[in-house]
Amino acid sequence: MAKVKTLFFCQNCGAQSAKWIGRCPSCGEWNTYVEEVIEKTDTNPAANAWKASTSVGSTTKAAKPKPLGDIIYEEESRLNTHDAELNRVLGGGLVPGSLVLIGGEPGIGKSTLMLQIAMQLRNLRILYVSGEESEQQIKMRAERLGQQHPGLYILTETNTQNIFRQIDQLQPNVVVVDSIQTLHSTIVEAGPGSVSQVRECTTELLKYAKDTGVPVLLIGHITKDGSIAGPKILEHMVDTVLQFEGDRHLTYRILRTIKNRFGSTAELGIYEMQGAGLRQVSNPSEILLSQRTEQLSGIAIGATLEGNRPLLVEVQALVTPATYGTPQRSSTGFDSKRLQMLLAVLEKRSGLRLGQHDVFLNIAGGLRLEDPALDLAVCAAVVSSLNDVPIRNEICLAAEVGLSGEIRAVSRLDQRLSESEKLGFAEMYISQFNAKGLDLARYGIRVHPAGRLDEVLTGLF
Numbered sequence: 441m442a443k444v445k446t447l448f449f450c451q452n453c454g455a456q457s458a459k460w461i462g463r464c465p466s467c468g469e470w471n472t473y474v475e476e477v478i479e480k481t482d483t484n485p486a487a488n489a490w491k492a493s494t495s496v497g498s499t500t501k502a503a504k505p506k507p508l509g510d511i512i513y514e515e516e517s518r519l520n521t522h523d524a525e526l527n528r529v530l531g532g533g534l535v536p537g538s539l540v541l542i543g544g545e546p547g548i549g550k551s552t553l554m555l556q557i558a559m560q561l562r563n564l565r566i567l568y569v570s571g572e573e574s575e576q577q578i579k580m581r582a583e584r585l586g587q588q589h590p591g592l593y594i595l596t597e598t599n600t601q602n603i604f605r606q607i608d609q610l611q612p613n614v615v616v617v618d619s620i621q622t623l624h625s626t627i628v629e630a631g632p633g634s635v636s637q638v639r640e641c642t643t644e645l646l647k648y649a650k651d652t653g654v655p656v657l658l659i660g661h662i663t664k665d666g667s668i669a670g671p672k673i674l675e676h677m678v679d680t681v682l683q684f685e686g687d688r689h690l691t692y693r694i695l696r697t698i699k700n701r702f703g704s705t706a707e708l709g710i711y712e713m714q715g716a717g718l719r720q721v722s723n724p725s726e727i728l729l730s731q732r733t734e735q736l737s738g739i740a741i742g743a744t745l746e747g748n749r750p751l752l753v754e755v756q757a758l759v760t761p762a763t764y765g766t767p768q769r770s771s772t773g774f775d776s777k778r779l780q781m782l783l784a785v786l787e788k789r790s791g792l793r794l795g796q797h798d799v800f801l802n803i804a805g806g807l808r809l810e811d812p813a814l815d816l817a818v819c820a821a822v823v824s825s826l827n828d829v830p831i832r833n834e835i836c837l838a839a840e841v842g843l844s845g846e847i848r849a850v851s852r853l854d855q856r857l858s859e860s861e862k863l864g865f866a867e868m869y870i871s872q873f874n875a876k877g878l879d880l881a882r883y884g885i886r887v888h889p890a891g892r893l894d895e896v897l898t899g900l901f
């Protein structure tokens with residue numbers, strides 16, 4: 441038997457070293473090196489990894505440079521997942537041969553989502569590999585989802601060599617792996633979930649996907665600090681990284697693109713967890729605008745964009761006199777530095793006394809938003825709460841606020857206007873610079889172009 445060989449791996453970035461190091465030279469993190477056993481079983485490599493022997497042939501075939509003009513571009517034929525939200529975050533469907541990683545906290549619904557997608561891929565042969573649950577558990581979940589799929593195969597196996605053997609026999613059209621942290625390859629001796637195992641198993645799956653053109657959907661766990669467990673390189677290796685997030689106590693789930701080689705990363709899918717699986721939320725503005733019958737102070741509606749999709753969100757602010765020394769500023773779903781800046785602008789440019797007040801800000805629905813177009817809604821909500829004067833609920837706002845209190849233009853105002861109109865808003869406050877190029881008469885919504893924050897505040901209150 442070969443001598444046991446060990447290497448030290450940085451648990452943060454996946455860098456390796458022959459000896460233990462206190463500080464990783466590649467990512468700069470301290471105390472991240474962990475010893476892992478790796479032993480190359482070179483006795484029979486071909487039987488192990490995904491057709492390891494073919495890689496020899498392909499690497500020796502040298503590529504030649506080609507003039508850009510000679511390269512024929514074919515529109516990738518994408519596989520429709522029959523789930524509009526997933527199609528959108530993937531950039532228009534599943535690309536053949538792509539490796540997609542779906543990360544999320546335990547219990548958020550990753551397995552549910554993947555099983556549901558697998559069940560919707562009718563007329564295809566799907567292999568659902570699970571190292572987490574038993575066949576019975578998966579069957580129970582499938583029953584709960586209330587769907588049937590004759591071509592869906594469940595394999596409870598964690599050894600990649602065995603998995604590939606089954607894949608060879610079954611020849612599936614799509615493979616789902618739940619989860620990458622449970623897989624292990626015999627090529628590497630370290631335990632499942634370790635850096636070297638995760639890397640090796642991902643490499644094997646990547647090679648399989650690229651060689652056969654079969655898309656592979658990988659589920660990955662998320663550590664406490666929110667990153668996908670395992671080395672950062674896992675994210676570099678796959679084509680697409682999606683994150684499934686949401687508050688476990690709320691029913692809404694958000695599928696967000698973190699990385700996508702085949703589309704935009706600004707996309708967002710919204711689901712609602714129900715008794716019988718995840719329901720696509722095709723009109724998110726309706727759920728984001730909390731139902732209220734009376735007009736309350738401290739609420740302003742912002743017209744924002746997530747990816748290509750306009751969303752109307754409710755910005756809630758609570759401004760109360762500070763009881764103890766330093767006033768508190770707390771923000772959920774909105775950058776707290778940006779909130780501080782907007783409060784300073786309100787104080788300096790509009791003469792509001794906020795220095796003696798606690799300010800709490802919340803974006804309804806559990807969304808995290810970074811669109812600067814929300815600035816104006818944030819300011820309006822704060823002023824509304826401070827003066828305890830509600831904003832009429834047919835009003836929405838979309839503009840960035842500059843440091844000198846100027847109202848700045850935002851991108852794609854036409855989309856924001858159409859969405860607001862569709863949802864029944866009657867008036868919208870925007871920047872005067874946005875108003876210039878637009879044919880405002882086209883919209884059935886009254887537009888108030890403004891140049892300065894003061895003008896908006898006088899208009900509103």
Ligand code: TYD
Pocket residue numbers: 544545546547548549550551552553581584585713714715716717718
């Ligand atoms: P699960 O997919 O197991 O999460 P993950 O794979 O990310 O760990 O789902 C977790 C939760 O979803 C679980 O608490 C039960 C709930 N759930 C529903 O509310 N409705 C359903 O139809 C299903 C299948 C699960």
Ligand code: MG
Pocket residue numbers: 547550551552572618
């Ligand atoms: Mg799971």
